[in-house]
Amino acid sequence: MSRHIVTPSHFYQHATCPHWIWYDRFGDPARKGEVPELAQKLLDQGVVHEVEYVKGLALSPVTAADPADALALTLKLMRQGVDLIYQGTIEAEIDGAIWRGRPDLLEKRKGKSSLGGYYYAPVDIKSSHSIHREQQLQLAFYAMVLERVQGVRPKETAIINVDHERITFRPSAVHIGKTRAAVKEILDVMDGKRPPLRLASKCKRSPWFRECVREAEEGNDIALLYDLDSRAHPALRAAGIHTVQDAARMDVSMLPKIPFCSAQKLERVKLQAESLATGELRWMARPKIPYAPLRIYFDIEGDPLLDVQYLFGFWIEGDGEPRYVRFLAERPEDERAMWNEFLAWTATLPDDFAVYHYADYERAHTLRMAEEYGTSPVFARFASRYVDLLKIVKDCVVFPLYFYSIKDIAKSKFLNYHWRHKKAGGAQSIFWYEQWLETGDRNMLQDIIDYNEDDVVATAHLHRWLLEHREN
Structure with missing residues (x-):
């Protein structure tokens, strides 16, 4: 051998x-x-x-x-x-x-x-x-x-x-x-030791991702449950929780202590399993979303390989015709200039607005850039208006999905939103940016801009969907 x-x-x-x-x-x-x-x-x-x-x-x-x-x-x-x-x-x-x-x-x-x-x-x-x-x-x-x-x-x-x-x-x-x-x-x-089933967002970078999903679906495995720490899987399996149906039927109060998963998290996992088993939403609470007459939807494109944020994109509604505004660093060394342009723009905003984003990336990276490049009172005001729609989603509703990225939720049958580019995604945006830097092909740059615009419009679409369901 x-x-x-x-x-x-x-x-x-x-x-x-x-x-x-x-x-x-x-x-x-x-x-x-x-x-x-x-x-x-x-x-x-x-x-x-x-x-x-x-x-x-x-x-x-x-x-x-x-x-x-x-x-x-x-x-x-x-x-x-x-x-x-x-x-x-x-x-x-x-x-x-x-x-x-x-x-x-x-x-x-x-x-x-x-x-x-x-x-x-x-x-x-x-x-x-x-x-x-x-x-x-x-x-x-x-x-x-x-x-x-x-x-x-x-x-x-x-x-x-x-x-x-x-x-x-x-x-x-x-x-x-x-x-x-x-x-x-x-x-x-x-040598043939098969790794335990596990699905994580980074698995999407593997050419075998669909095969992993197929295998998990065939066994209806608990690996399909969103936001369940894979380190909790062995203890759950030992307690007889192997499938999504098992998780949907489990009595959390009767389970032993599960490492890396609190009782509160297990109740959420149970709801996630019920949602997957039925293919339907599970509402937990009425969405509580801060209102403002001017609504700004914000998404950043960044490259972790180069440690650079290269595009700030905004979809703006509430003061006339909805429009897309962007600030772009065509080269990594332009990041500071992009930040300064963004700061100057925040100074032009009226007093009453909210900044809606999805997940913590925008908040965390703008605060970091403020430390690196300098801040201002108007940026402090801007940052104080952040509203994380992912947190609101997780507080109020369970989707029958394996992942909760803005793409997964917006493309679902419940929102039915579509991106223009077939390969649209954060990883693809990074690839396009690196290709732009290497080739100077402005079509790559335009693909990034179009993708970012679709992202912020998708965020607005999710916001409206949540508001409609709040009324219902």
């Missing part, structure tokens, strides 16, 4: 959805969907910035496509002691598996190793501002492989971020332990 091969891409797949690895190995390929464009970009993260950064560097590239050939050439360059190896392949057998990686750069450092009076340390080029958790695991992974290859583990690794700044990372014993644990979980899945 051949040994399993683990690569850094498995960290991203496992963190996104452990079933991704399982279905790749044991699933029916005909059922596999396409990798969403943003997910593919995350797997290939940093390619454009990488090419830009390495221009002019004196490096020794490894261009062989075959892993065995690439490994042989990399080891040859390491023994020769070249200063900088680009796209080299390293691998080692660790705990009975082949750990294989391709660091963007292998830098020669002074120090004793099996190679002589020097050793190599990994440096990755990423399109982010800081080191994310998966990148830490990846660098620790490379360091552990290099320890087997050259007899010494590099104590210091680094990424080159989107601004071409070097950010040092020193893998500690904790990081090494987490990397080993993550690899063990990945290997367990490769």
Whole structure:
């Protein structure tokens, strides 16, 4: 039996959805969907910035496509002691598996190793501002492989971020332990240990998402229940709650203490199960929504890869013809100017208005940007008018849905709202923005603007729907 091969891409797949690895190995390929464009970009993260950064560097590239050939050439360059190896392949057998990686750069450092009076340390080029958790695991992974290859583990690794700044990372014993644990979980899945059913919004980035949903639906599994912490699943199953019907019939007062799920949350889970079982809404209370004659619906588009908010969009009703207003950062470095334009606009608003948004993103990020770029009394006034419609929805009504994003709720049979673009979504907006930055194609920019306008109109549509049901 051949040994399993683990690569850094498995960290991203496992963190996104452990079933991704399982279905790749044991699933029916005909059922596999396409990798969403943003997910593919995350797997290939940093390619454009990488090419830009390495221009002019004196490096020794490894261009062989075959892993065995690439490994042989990399080891040859390491023994020769070249200063900088680009796209080299390293691998080692660790705990009975082949750990294989391709660091963007292998830098020669002074120090004793099996190679002589020097050793190599990994440096990755990423399109982010800081080191994310998966990148830490990846660098620790490379360091552990290099320890087997050259007899010494590099104590210091680094990424080159989107601004071409070097950010040092020193893998500690904790990081090494987490990397080993993550690899063990990945290997367990490769060996056939099926991960427990779990549906989360990030699972939508997996090409096997529909297959995960199908499997959960076939068993009518409690994984379908919105906002039920997956860490509570084992205790619920042990108490005999396996299906949506079980949850709909459960007597919360008779259950043992369920970790990560209070009795109050369990009552909400029961209502969610009843709603799914019948396909109908479950109203808990009359919607309480602050009224204002001027209604502003707000949505932000942001890119976590670049750590930038690039579009503020508003749909405005109550002072004439409804209209869309936007502020755009065409480049990440334009974010401050966009913020200042937004601040100037808030000063033009009348006294009586409310700002409706969906989920906490807009509130949290505008407050953060106010700290970074500066605030004003008019922004403080603006921020004091925030009304989170998601919180209102969760307080008053249960939808028979697996997810409660604005897309899931607005597209449901109850609201029947439609976006113009077939691929519309927050992840797709990020992908479009990155494509715009790379290609300069203004059609991508227009797609983002159209999507954002549809988002704020959808928020207004939800608001009106809630008001209609409040009257009923």
